[in-house]
Amino acid sequence: MCVAASILTKREKDVFKRLIDGKSTHDIAEELGISEKTVRNHISNGIQKLGVKGRAQAIVELLRIGELSL
16 A cells, blocks of 8 residues: 655645644744745645635645644
8 A cells, every 4th residue: 555645735734834823824934944835826726626615624635634743
């Protein structure tokens, strides 16, 4: 049995990890040296890949499937 590939890209995972830590879009953008629009795009891409309706649901799903941990 092979290990499943990560659902998220490394950057998307970086963004969601920071969301779990309670960071704002602005804070994440500053920490990663990218624009707030790019942060929102990464979040939207993750939400779409997971088939959920928002940031909170995406985080719950990522924790549930083991993509992220607390």
